[in-house]
Amino acid sequence: MEVLLGRRIVGVASTESGFRSRTDLLALADGRRAMVRRHYRRADVRRHEWLATTLRARAAAEGIEMPRVTRSSPESDPTWSVFDALPGMPVDDELDSPRFPVLAWEMGAMLSDFAELPCEDLNLDETWTRPRFLAARADAWAECLLPTLSPAQYSELQTVLAGLPDLFEDRPAVLAHGDFVPGNILADGEKVGGVLDFDEVRRADPLYDVAWWAWSVSFAQAESFAAAWPAFLDGAGIDPSEPGLLPRIRALQVVRMVEMLAEHDLGPDPWRIVHSRLLRTLSWVAA
Template identity: 30%
Template sequence: MTMHDDQVDVTTEIVAALIREQFPQWSGKAIRLVSSTGTVHAIFRIGNGLSARFPLRLADASEVLTVLEREAQASAELARVSRFPAPEPVALGKPGAGYPMPWSVQTWLPGTIASDADPSGSDAFAEDLAAFIASLRVADTRGRRFSGESRGGVLADHDAWMAQCFEESEGLLDVPRLRRMWSRFRELPRTGADVMSHGDVIPGNVLVTGDRLSGVLDTGGFGPADPSLDLVGAWHLLRSGPRDVFRRTLACDDLEWERGKAWAFEQAMGLVWYYIESNPTMSSMGRRTLNRILESTE
């Protein structure tokens, strides 16, 4: 089952043909589809050192190119400031071989994603995660501000989306209780100026070696946002004890902490119903995050 109605099929044969046509220097390298719970790209390894990312949802090629160029710049910027390894952009590919959009190539990072190597009980991982976020927060915004897209601005701007999520979640979740929670979250005031943020600190975007953070993926969204945005990682990735370690390490005050919880809530509500059949891992992650948030309020 595909995750999206407008999803584009990408196969190893298509990827191999694109590489032969556009990057013949890599044509002798093995092409392997990477098993992933990701919802935006299909990812293929090129040999041992590179990965190719193909947008899954059909869109205008020129618009996709603009997005990929912006993401490449953001990824390069994050890699320069992060205390932990992050992929670096290598090349942009063109449509061809039956694939209708541009695509990207970046370096490959070793490690196991946190969805498969659960670090949720590790205090050391919690400290690493806090150190990663702290290293982004001190990066220069260069006068940039939140762009107004997706999460990271005004909580109440997501009311329409949340209304849809509540409607779609009837029979799946305790919707009346969750509605009451959102009615409180959406009123939380914003006090801090934008800081540089990863923007999507979820298990599938975090690499683990042992019980330590070893790398961070999907860095193309790096940009200015609400300082509380990256605190979603506390709820997506950590149990209560390590979550407390994470909070103390970042010295979060009560308001910032609650706003981080609110952004995690907003994200999790959309995951449960949207991916319940097409991506059960993502749906289960959303449900687990909601349970952690609910438990923290009891």
């Protein structure tokens, strides 16, 4: 990596480790920083690079910083990309900080701006914009998980899937980041500005990223989530008393986990984590 960068590496810190990739922050001898992203699936590096390049200028117009790709190696194993490092550090370092609710509001506001970026020309996955088609796809994903679910759990999952058309029919579709979580958002002081990771970008319901942010934060820090959730919704311009808000969020979380378990090549530990959280969420829905 030093040969490729033309600089000596004097420090390495992991900034984000997802289910499909890992990102490390490199400190270089000349004082600069760079991010190296390793992708677990070969096809992801090309798509991630294309989306990052295409969306970068559009995001900048809204004050959202995205890293510039400087090098990539789609043929190596694992594949990797090198990005310019943006200012700030991932917000997940601040989850237990008293100022996290302030950052949560900023993240909500950033998400609102990101969702409105032009994306009609990007040929993105539209599965999550079509509730009846999504329900059919999710039913196939659920069938893959049948051996890992009790009859009661599978029945509850089927109830969630059957309710998707009623919950999401005739709602708008927006650009969804797909993994809008604190580990992919950079903050400098008390202001967020940068966003990372575009493996999961798609078009989806406006609550898609909201639901996944809630899933991530409540999983990592339940107390922090309780304090920050109202601020996040306010920043995103979402009324917490909106009819159907909680059922929609729960349904999106359930279907997203089912998709990950059935479609993504997760390692044993991540698979168990997501599966355990799915069962817990299904029990909440049933209650």
